[in-house]
Amino acid sequence: MTEIEIKxxxxxxxxxxxxxxxxxxxxxLEQLISASGIGEFxxxxxxxxxxxxxxxxxxxxxxxxxxxxxxxxxxxxxxxxLADNTFEHLRIKYSQSIEYQKxxxxxxxxITDFKKFLQGLENYTVQKELRLLLPDQSLxxxxxxxxxxIHLQNIYxxxxxxxxxxxxxxxxxxxxxxxxxxxxxxxxxxxxxxTGLTLSLMRFFDENKLILLFNAYENLDEEVSxxxxxxxxxxxxxxxxxxxxxxxxxxxxxxLIEDPRFKSNFEKSILQFIRSKxxxxxxxxxxxxxxxxxxKLSPNLRNKLNIESLLTEGSEDxxxxxQEILKDSPELMGKMEELxxxxxxxxxxxxxxxxxLKHFPFFSEFANWFFPFTPDHPEIKRNPISKxxxxxxxxxxxxxxxxxxxxxxxxxxxxxxxNIPTDYKKMVSDSLKAESEQFEEIxxxxxxxxxxxxxxxxxxxxxxxxxxxFKIHPQREGFEDIFAWRFDFHNKFAFKKLLAEDLKIQRxxxxxxxxxxxxxxxxDIYELLLQRDDDAEMLQKLAFCHQKMGDYKKxxxxxxxxxxxxxxxxxxxxxxxxxxxxLKKPVKALEYFQQAEILEPDNLSLHVSIGQCQMxxxxxxxxxxxxxxxxxxxxxxxxxWRPIGWCSFLVGKVEQAEKYYEQLISDGPNKYxxxxxxxxxxCLGHRKAALDFYKKSINDPVSSEEDFIExxxxxxxxxxxxxxxxxxxxxMLDQLRYFLxx
Numbered sequence: 001m002t003e004i005e006i007k008x009x010x011x012x013x014x015x016x017x018x019x020x021x022x023x024x025x026x027x028x029l030e031q032l033i034s035a036s037g038i039g040e041f042x043x044x045x046x047x048x049x050x051x052x053x054x055x056x057x058x059x060x061x062x063x064x065x066x067x068x069x070x071x072x073x074x075x076x077x078x079x080x081x082l083a084d085n086t087f088e089h090l091r092i093k094y095s096q097s098i099e100y101q102k103x104x105x106x107x108x109x110x111i112t113d114f115k116k117f118l119q120g121l122e123n124y125t126v127q128k129e130l131r132l133l134l135p136d137q138s139l140x141x142x143x144x145x146x147x148x149x150i151h152l153q154n155i156y157x158x159x160x161x162x163x164x165x166x167x168x169x170x171x172x173x174x175x176x177x178x179x180x181x182x183x184x185x186x187x188x189x190x191x192x193x194x195t196g197l198t199l200s201l202m203r204f205f206d207e208n209k210l211i212l213l214f215n216a217y218e219n220l221d222e223e224v225s226x227x228x229x230x231x232x233x234x235x236x237x238x239x240x241x242x243x244x245x246x247x248x249x250x251x252x253x254x255x256l257i258e259d260p261r262f263k264s265n266f267e268k269s270i271l272q273f274i275r276s277k278x279x280x281x282x283x284x285x286x287x288x289x290x291x292x293x294x295x296k297l298s299p300n301l302r303n304k305l306n307i308e309s310l311l312t313e314g315s316e317d318x319x320x321x322x323q324e325i326l327k328d329s330p331e332l333m334g335k336m337e338e339l340x341x342x343x344x345x346x347x348x349x350x351x352x353x354x355x356x357l358k359h360f361p362f363f364s365e366f367a368n369w370f371f372p373f374t375p376d377h378p379e380i381k382r383n384p385i386s387k388x389x390x391x392x393x394x395x396x397x398x399x400x401x402x403x404x405x406x407x408x409x410x411x412x413x414x415x416x417x418x419n420i421p422t423d424y425k426k427m428v429s430d431s432l433k434a435e436s437e438q439f440e441e442i443x444x445x446x447x448x449x450x451x452x453x454x455x456x457x458x459x460x461x462x463x464x465x466x467x468x469x470f471k472i473h474p475q476r477e478g479f480e481d482i483f484a485w486r487f488d489f490h491n492k493f494a495f496k497k498l499l500a501e502d503l504k505i506q507r508x509x510x511x512x513x514x515x516x517x518x519x520x521x522x523x524d525i526y527e528l529l530l531q532r533d534d535d536a537e538m539l540q541k542l543a544f545c546h547q548k549m550g551d552y553k554k555x556x557x558x559x560x561x562x563x564x565x566x567x568x569x570x571x572x573x574x575x576x577x578x579x580x581x582x583l584k585k586p587v588k589a590l591e592y593f594q595q596a597e598i599l600e601p602d603n604l605s606l607h608v609s610i611g612q613c614q615m616x617x618x619x620x621x622x623x624x625x626x627x628x629x630x631x632x633x634x635x636x637x638x639x640x641w642r643p644i645g646w647c648s649f650l651v652g653k654v655e656q657a658e659k660y661y662e663q664l665i666s667d668g669p670n671k672y673x674x675x676x677x678x679x680x681x682x683c684l685g686h687r688k689a690a691l692d693f694y695k696k697s698i699n700d701p702v703s704s705e706e707d708f709i710e711x712x713x714x715x716x717x718x719x720x721x722x723x724x725x726x727x728x729x730x731x732m733l734d735q736l737r738y739f740l741x742x
Contacts, residue, residue: 001035003094010087017076017083018241022052025079032086036093041086048079073245080205080242088166088204097478099203102366103164111161114175117154124151125184148378155189159367162196168208176212180219187221188372194224195370198231202480205239207246214252217262223372226265226458230466233269233489234482240492250494257498261455266498267505268456271512272463273487278516279348279467287352348464350409355472357412369469373400373410383418398433403457406464490525503529510541519545536565540572547575552582570599577609586616604630604637611643620650638667646676650718654683671700675711683722687732695739705740709733 009032016025026049033041052075091100111117124147180190194216201209216228243250256262362368362379375396385395399410417428470481489495499506510525523545526538543558556579562572577592590613597606611626624647630640645660661677678693698708720726
């Protein structure tokens, strides 16, 4: 069995167990156990299946057992556990991913004496506090560096221990709780271990790991708390199919949702996960649109921008020179403003810049991808920014406080500026200081806002840290990419009830998905909300989602329901008409377009749409009148010449058609304009002119003889109706072919 086959077989077992179909699950599980060759697994399997057979026998015989459901759920959970153990054994044996390479290598380094290990960590923190009371010259001693390095390696060991452990023992549970409660340990160490536990849960399910994350969420430090919350969301989402059997977990969630703080952070976390899906779009916009435009400007950009003066001025206002500089590239300013707006909303606009700055040795250590940025990290301390220690501390604190960069990027930023000139370091420091002051100004007036903003910033930064690990780590292929998930929390058992009980959160998530054009997810939630209450706006948005997904029949049904409300009436009528047009029902489409016209008599687009419908049902005279209205309301509108010219031809006003096509041909014609002018000339009796225009149509860069013949045949019945002799058609076409080879 290959690694892929093993994973597929395991997934089948889990899906069958989730669907409560134990017999087929046992059959597939038996194949995994045979591949493992472990007798202990075989014995456990036989015992579980035997117990299940007994339960089935008693049920069929009608024996009443009030504990039957509990026994059944226990059997399901035990079978899940056996499947997990078997799958993990096979992965350790066969997997070539970096995660399992490291797990196999770490096997001899698991912590065995947690009491002694905790004491060693506490001793270092006490000594560290004591050293701060000593004279400054003692701070840089070799012993201090050695102690810090040893302590860091111990923290790494702790991170890997919790990452690679399968099921927690009572000692590990007690140690984790003690470590998280101990005020001697800084937030960044506690946060790192929470991430280790999250990675562990992604690899191997254990209810106790989830319970510890719930406990960690109650930590008073926001960094620890929000990391635990993200870990909970990822893990419960990942194992959602199991959640109906773990009442302690779902019950804990239901209790927490009553807490306004949790409710707020829960919503922010979900929105940040959804927002992360925008990251690749942003990178494409940068790479494909903004950077190429900037490159075009680059030869004279430095002189035009007067960089030196710009860097010394404040950053509050846009530079008035920019508009002048960008006059040759007007779209660039709009794109840059759009990018800035996305950044303020919390979008990840820095991935492209910082993905190239993950080559520092610092990032060869897995744990450092998740280490909260801190001036206390030994790698920071051993690489001073300047000779003045006070300046150094100020600078690193400014980086730490930056709300715009995630932790991983802060480390990248720090290491990338070590070797730049002092003047530029000062400039960067001033910029960071201004950003920090601006952020503090935003939140200082209101304590709740301050707490709220801080939590939102931490959530945003941590999700970006995770994004960088799963998207740009050199060995990311060995991990399941969580950012490829749909993040449809509203469809998950564990979250569905929570979201249903708070319609405001559910509506906010729907609106966010809708705003970001994730129409499938938005539609799912709107449909759930509309089960509670009809709402005109939601009906219209749900209809629009289905329209954008190409399901015009379903879109039409919701637009028609929305039409019963007197809200956005004209917009809704136009959408109904559009759906009918796409469903090839032009008569019904015309009916609704004409209703909309009554409400907006000067709407050019409506008159055009009405004309199109009239054309489709062969009401050419009426269509021509509709197009005349557009020409009257918008004199000089060249786009209307084309339909007027064609309609004029169809109703026999050939000279009028010629006049409009002459205007089109003098203004850059397309292949159809040339073809249609050929038709007009033929009907006027100018056969040589007709052949000349046909030849030009075929020779158009985006045309060919095959395209021409196809279009010509579509129009043939109109030519005959306007008096062309059908017997002349093959002669004219052959003459045209001779023209083409001349």
